[in-house]
Amino acid sequence: MKATGIIVEHNPFHNGHLYHIKESRKKTAADIIIAVMSGNFLQRGEPALVNKWTRTEMALKAGVDIVIELPYVFATAQASDFARGSIDLLEAIGCDDFCFGSEEGSIEPFAHSYEVITTHQEDYQNSIKQYMKLGLSYPKALNEAYTEITSNSEINFVDLSKPNNILGYHYLEAAYQINAHIKPVTIQRVVANYHDDVEHSQSIASATGIRKAIFDDGSIEALANFMPQTSLEHLLNWKDSIGVFGSWQQFWPLLRFTIIRSSVKELATYAEVTEGIEHLIYEAAKKCETFEEFMACVKSKRYTWTRIQRMLTHIYTGFTWEALHSHKKPTYIRVLGMTHNGQKYLNHKKKNLSLPLVSRVAAIKDSLLDLDIHASDLYHLGLQSNKIKQPAGSDYRNPPIII
Amino acid sequence: MKATGIIVEHNPFHNGHLYHIKESRKKTAADIIIAVMSGNFLQRGEPALVNKWTRTEMALKAGVDIVIELPYVFATAQASDFARGSIDLLEAIGCDDFCFGSEEGSIEPFAHSYEVITTHQEDYQNSIKQYMKLGLSYPKALNEAYTEITSNSEINFVDLSKPNNILGYHYLEAAYQINAHIKPVTIQRVVANYHDDVEHSQSIASATGIRKAIFDDGSIEALANFMPQTSLEHLLNWKDSIGVFGSWQQFWPLLRFTIIRSSVKELATYAEVTEGIEHLIYEAAKKCETFEEFMACVKSKRYTWTRIQRMLTHIYTGFTWEALHSHKKPTYIRVLGMTHNGQKYLNHKKKNLSLPLVSRVAAIKDSLLDLDIHASDLYHLGLQSNKIKQPAGSDYRNPPIII
Known part of the structure; x- marks a missing residue:
């Protein structure tokens, strides 16, 4: 069974994510799609709109076969550590490829950029430092240094001023650095830019735009054009049962x-x-x-x-x-949910995984996992919804979702 | 000017407190009544019903001349440290007497008890430890040990199973231990026991009973018989302007x-x-x-x-x-409010005080004071009332109340 990994937050799940899953499956001829997904706090340093269980269900119903949790430490880290944790996990669970969406759309420019940066590592790092001393933020300094190193060249480099190209670059870098078996693949992102607002004539909007629409208008039904029906139902159900969204x-x-x-x-x-x-x-x-x-x-x-x-x-x-x-690498593979197909894959693979597979958190004692459980408890308390009974301890009560 | 100190929480101010002030003034022929009052957290380990500023106004309008704050460290401490901090401050501000309400009502039995306990200190402490090992709480163990040490005697000892006698004993002990100039005086408490509910035929109820009535019935007007009109108005005003009480x-x-x-x-x-x-x-x-x-x-x-x-x-x-x-003794005298009479007293005394007088907290840097300011900020945040603008920093904005 050929497995392809994707790295997701699904906050919330929308048609762009659906496209990503379908294209990844097609482009890599995958039997199984495995998503490594952030828990209740995200890379932008925000609480998730809805919790990881609801987002797992959204993903499974839209074509993902296995959802595993990216531990808090990596999920909330800067891009390079976020990427490293994600790639480590997809490698550990035995994926053959990982496929990310990028503005670039083809993989060679990423490889060229990786090569030129690693070859001129010292100059590059010094240049970033210089720009930061001039008062630029890290991403801006990096971009300036990168423009320098990739100018005057015939080679096709990736444009690292684009947010999804940056993340993609870090994925590829992580895979190369650990000499991973897993191979990088990219597909072109369509239509919505990262921060674009919802345009009601299109069918793909950015997650940022969708969140904005939810908080500003409060109307979830109006988002029907932009997400699968199952995702919409989960959002509506969350609103009915919890009353508030994470923010x-x-x-x-x-x-x-x-x-x-x-x-x-x-x-x-x-x-x-x-x-x-x-x-x-x-x-x-x-x-x-x-x-x-x-x-x-x-x-x-x-x-x-x-x-x-x-x-x-x-x-x-x-x-x-x-x-x-004190937490540099993932130490377990935590399954949040799977389809029957995903379950078959895991049964087949489980003897050969390079990290322990966790489906019941009470079964293992691990400080990295403790941090996930802790973050989950505080997330549910943060919602301050009196409709949530027992906001703490949900990680102990919830077994993996199987659909 | 003869000054008498009282040790209060006024949570909230009621007729029993009024009686205490009047009797203290009469019994000690005091020109000035100085109250050392807990801030926003109290000795029972609770947030105050209303904040220290409102409680200060209640006290001043009911006959207290100066209100000084018992720092957080002592206000929330076990009885002996609570007493020690209070007596230190009343001594430092130059009181001649301090007057406390007790079930006992006369001072000699307190003095006898102090003498027998200090004379048999070691046996007494060992006996307390023995009872605690048997599973008794500290107050209960103390009471058993005390009964032992004061049995078979012709002398009139104070009954230390009564809550106000216990506190009184600690005041007297603190005064004796520091060889204070200040002299202990006691008056008998009338009618209400510590935890008694409000009985609407009487005019004195316990503060615990009054708080219960406020939280259970939510009717403040019904308490008119049990507190001065000015206090009632402050409670009503707090309810209107803040919306919730501390608990x-x-x-x-x-x-x-x-x-x-x-x-x-x-x-x-x-x-x-x-x-x-x-x-x-x-x-x-x-x-x-x-x-x-x-x-x-x-x-x-x-x-x-x-x-x-x-x-x-x-x-x-x-x-x-x-x-x-790291905080064993008061290091300042913080004035929360005063009458014009109280102001005269302080003007007269201020050169001879043994601790610095603080009316503006920004004027001094003191770690004990920082703890008071910190506790105040968290108290106001705890109310979670969106009617409070700027819940943090009120200690910097509020000058002493002068009426």
Whole structure:
């Protein structure tokens, strides 16, 4: 059975994701699609709109065969660590290929870029540092350095100013660095750009646009054109049963309390909080009544929005630099859900997996897994919905979803 | 000017407090009544019904001349440290007497008890330890040991099974231990016992009974018989402007989040959390949806309700054993409010005070004061009232109240 991996957040699942699954299956002639999916906190440093169980069901009903969880440590990390954790897991579960969507659409330019960067590693890193000293954020500095290194050339490099190309580059880099068996494949993303709003005449919108539509208009039914019917039903069902969607706006009272309860010194112990920004975070939390006001106070040229949100995620969950530094690689494969086809694949493979397969979290003791369980508990508390009975401990109660 | 100190919480102010003020003034022929008052967290380990500013106004309008704040560290401590902090402050501000209400009503039995206990200190302490080993809570063990030491005697000892006698004993002990200039005086408490419910035919009810009436019935007007009109108006005004009263029920979502966000190991670093109870606290917070359920899970013969609530207060505010051990004595006199008479007294005395007088918190840097400011911020956040603008930083904005 040929298995292809995809790296997803599905926040929420939409037609672009459906296209990605179908094209990946077609392009790699896959029997099985395995998605490594972020849990309840995402790479942009945000709580997920709906929890990982609901997002798993969405994925399974739309053609994914197995969903495994990208542990908190990697799911909320900067792009290179996010990519590394994801590729490690897809390699460990025995995928032959991984397929990502990119603005570029073909794999060779990625390989060329990887080669030129690794060949001129030192110059490249120095150049990034120089640009950062000039006050540029890391992504911007990287982009400038990259433009330098890839100018005056006949070779076709990938355009690393595009967000999905950047992520794709990191996937490919991770695979090459660990000498993975797994092969990189890319397909061209269609229509929606990363941050595009929902245009009601199209059938593919970005997840960001969809989230915006949900929070601004509150009308989920209007999104029927942009996602499979099953996904829409899950969203509607979540709204009926939970009443609120995950967002920093929703989590703000708890986040704010947590910041103000901490000392400035303690804030600096949390992962990614660095260079004195803890003072700014502390004072802004005291002063600002809403999350929007808070971000307006904290945001500067120095840090991207995403980077700040990741700091907030770690403050919220109590995830320290120390914890970050002591977890470098995935240590288990946690199955969130599978189809019967996926189950067959796992039965066939399970003796040869390079990491232990976890379906019941109570069965193993692992500090990386403890962090996932912890983050899940705090996510469900953050929703502050009195419709959720027992917001803590859901990871112990939920077995993998099988459809 | 002769000054008499009283030690109060006024949670909320009622006719019993009014009687205490009037009798104290009469019995000690005082020109000035100075109240040392707990801030926003109280000795029973609870958030105050209304904040310290409102309680200060209640006190000033009912005959107190100066209100000073008992710092968080002492206000939320076990009885002996609570008493020590209070007496230190009343001594420092130059009171001649302090007057407390007791079931006993005359001071000699307190003095006799102090003498017999200090004379047989070692036996007494050993006896307490023995009873605790048998599974008794500290107050119960103390009471048994005390009964032993005061039996078979012609001398009139104070009955230390009565809550106000116990507190009074600790005041007297604190004054004797520091060789205070200040002299102990007691008056008999009238009518209401500590926990008595409101009986609508009487004019004095206990503060516990009054709080119960507020939370159970929600009718403040019905309390008109039990408190001065000015106090009633302050309660009504608070209800109109803030909407909710301070209680663990109200603070529970934040307390629960804070417990679950902490590791069990971290919980054990907070003051008074000891002997493995952190495990019980952590598991109960995960399981229990309400504060009542939580307390039912955590409560055991080993710890009093009050003791557990003090642990929760320290977890809520992030107050550690380390912070507890590094703050042994008051280091300032913080004025929350005064009458013009009180102001005259302070002007007259201020050169001779043994501790610095603080009216603007921004003017001094003191770690004990930082803890008060911190606790205040978290108290106002705990109310979770969107009617409070700027819940953090109120200590910086509020000057002493002068009426």
